[in-house]
Amino acid sequence: MPIDPVCKMEVEKEDAAAETLYRGNKYYFCSEDCKDSFEKEPDKYSEKKKKAG
Numbered sequence: 717m718p719i720d721p722v723c724k725m726e727v728e729k730e731d732a733a734a735e736t737l738y739r740g741n742k743y744y745f746c747s748e749d750c751k752d753s754f755e756k757e758p759d760k761y762s763e764k765k766k767k768a769g
């Protein structure tokens with residue numbers, strides 16, 4: 717099950733309030749608010765590996 721990257725809640729694809737595509741990955745959100753937060757700072761929430769240091 718996909719996880720809302722903003723609030724870390726599990727979201728069923730069918731029940732997702734919003735979804736977005738970022739760098740080829742699909743993200744699902746429990747609410748439009750979470751999607752807005754993600755789109756403001758996608759790098760903060762996407763599963764990009766952090767550089768050590």
Ligand SMILES: [Zn+2]
Binds near residue numbers: 720722723724725745
């Ligand atoms: Zn959420």
